[in-house]
Amino acid sequence: MDDRFKMPKLVLCSLVAVGMFFFAVFGVQTFWSEHVTKDYNKHLTEQVYVDVVVNKNANLVFYKTGCPYCEKGKKAVIETAEKSSYPTFYIDVESEDGQALVKKYQVEKAASLVTIRDGQSQLYLYAAKDKQGKITADKKTIKEALDDSKKEAQ
Incomplete structure (x- = not known):
């Protein structure tokens, strides 16, 4: 395979991996803060x-x-x-x-x-x-x- 196509695939794979990592961390963090470490609710209806x-x-x-x-x-x-x-x-x-x-x-x-x-x-x-x-x-x-x-x- 041509070397000029190997580098972009590596960069693309790395970006996808980093993106998935951040999504997983922030998704877990959001779930954790909303359902596990509950905090004071100040909504008025x-x-x-x-x-x-x-x-x-x-x-x-x-x-x-x-x-x-x-x-x-x-x-x-x-x-x-x-x-x-x-x-x-x-x-x-x-x-x-x-x-x-x-x-x-x-x-x-x-x-x-x-x-x-x-x-x-x-x-x-x-x-x-x-x-x-x-x-x-x-x-x-x-x-x-x-x-x-x-x-x-x-």
């Missing part, structure tokens, strides 16, 4: 507005970037909040708006969860140290706070 403003029902999850308690409880809170029939808002306690809500709901620790039902609020801590001093998500408290099925049946 019409139904959310009705629940919050008219019916006065919502969940407020307070957090602080770098807080070990917040990080340990994050996954459990997000997964449980996704099942809640009420909208969930994630509040950064270090933001200006976050500070206003911290004062309004008397939040003392960043890893706090406030449920608002019919205008009445209740505060929960969603992570704590266990008996061995290890920080863990308080899954029982999270479920108690966000499990709407029991509250709606009452």
Whole structure:
């Protein structure tokens, strides 16, 4: 075969391989970030507005970037909040708006969860140290706070 056709085929194969590599990496990264390492969702819809403003029902999850308690409880809170029939808002306690809500709901620790039902609020801590001093998500408290099925049946 002629040498002038070998080089372009090699370059083309290399470009295709590099392209496939980048597609695989970014595809895996996108899947990973959307389905494995879930993050706070801040979407607002019409139904959310009705629940919050008219019916006065919502969940407020307070957090602080770098807080070990917040990080340990994050996954459990997000997964449980996704099942809640009420909208969930994630509040950064270090933001200006976050500070206003911290004062309004008397939040003392960043890893706090406030449920608002019919205008009445209740505060929960969603992570704590266990008996061995290890920080863990308080899954029982999270479920108690966000499990709407029991509250709606009452």
